[in-house]
Amino acid sequence: KAGVTQTPRYLIKTRGQQVTLSCSPISGHRSVSWYQQTPGQGLQFLFEYFSETQRNKGNFPGRFSGRQFSNSRSEMNVSTLELGDSALYLCASSPLRGRVYEQYFGPGTRLTVT
Amino acid sequence: AQRVTQPEKLLSVFKGAPVELKCNYSYSGSPELFWYVQYSRQRLQLLLRHISRESIKGFTADLNKGETSFHLKKPFAQEEDSAMYYCALRGGADGLTFGKGTHLIIQP
Numbered sequence: 001k002a003g004v005t006q007t008p009r010y011l012i013k014t015r016g017q018q019v020t021l022s023c024s025p026i027s028g029h030r031s032v033s034w035y036q037q038t039p040g041q042g043l044q045f046l047f048e049y050f051s052e053t054q055r056n057k058g059n060f061p062g063r064f065s066g067r068q069f070s071n072s073r074s075e076m077n078v079s080t081l082e083l084g085d086s087a088l089y090l091c092a093s094s095p096l097r098g099r100v101y102e103q104y105f106g107p108g109t110r111l112t113v114t
Numbered sequence: 115a116q117r118v119t120q121p122e123k124l125l126s127v128f129k130g131a132p133v134e135l136k137c138n139y140s141y142s143g144s145p146e147l148f149w150y151v152q153y154s155r156q157r158l159q160l161l162l163r164h165i166s167r168e169s170i171k172g173f174t175a176d177l178n179k180g181e182t183s184f185h186l187k188k189p190f191a192q193e194e195d196s197a198m199y200y201c202a203l204r205g206g207a208d209g210l211t212f213g214k215g216t217h218l219i220i221q222p
Contacts, residue, residue, distance in 0.1 A: 100202075
């Protein structure tokens with residue numbers, strides 16, 4: 001089975017721009033969660049999608065949003081980028097909602113905001 | 115609010131020595147606790163969870179509700195254990211809350 005894939009792997013954006021990151025889950029997995037990883041704050045939960053609906057949301061501003069498509073692929077969007085948004089964004093998929101112990105992580109997208 | 119604390123950013127031990135990575139948590143209910151590991155140039159992956167009470171790669175972790183701890187232990191460290199280790203908590207239906215991680219280095 002192919003693992004979780006994330007595109008692009010690296011991205012450089014300018015403050016004020018917006019960005020869209022993509023995550024393709026493992027085939028058959030219907031839940032996708034997103035995490036932000038920074039040196040200062042560590043790994044932080046962004047949101048979880050299941051059956052095209054956001055089920056959980058972490059403590060992030062509204063500039064961070066996401067969606068899930070009928071094939072379970074997910075995108076996250078960050079609008080009006082700030083320098084502090086520079087981070088590694090990880091997505092993880094699991095077969096069902098809330099099954100974190102069956103979660104598989106992708107390689108991440110490294111976003112640099114200048 | 116839920117919180118996970120890993121007091122050691124870096125832990126260096128010699129091969130064959132015992133290893134203990136500390137994790138303390140704060141949560142008012144009954145949490146699910148996990149240990150994740152990230153080897154160099156590899157993806158983050160689940161190592162073990164408290165519910166399963168199993169030993170993975172020689173590692174064990176016991177949930178101590180009185181001390182609100184979930185320390186990861188291994189009696190004899192091996193060089194291939196060198197990695198970043200993250201303790202994580204899931205309270206209710208929320209997403210995972212991670213600690214800042216401990217970089218474990220096993221010296222030959």
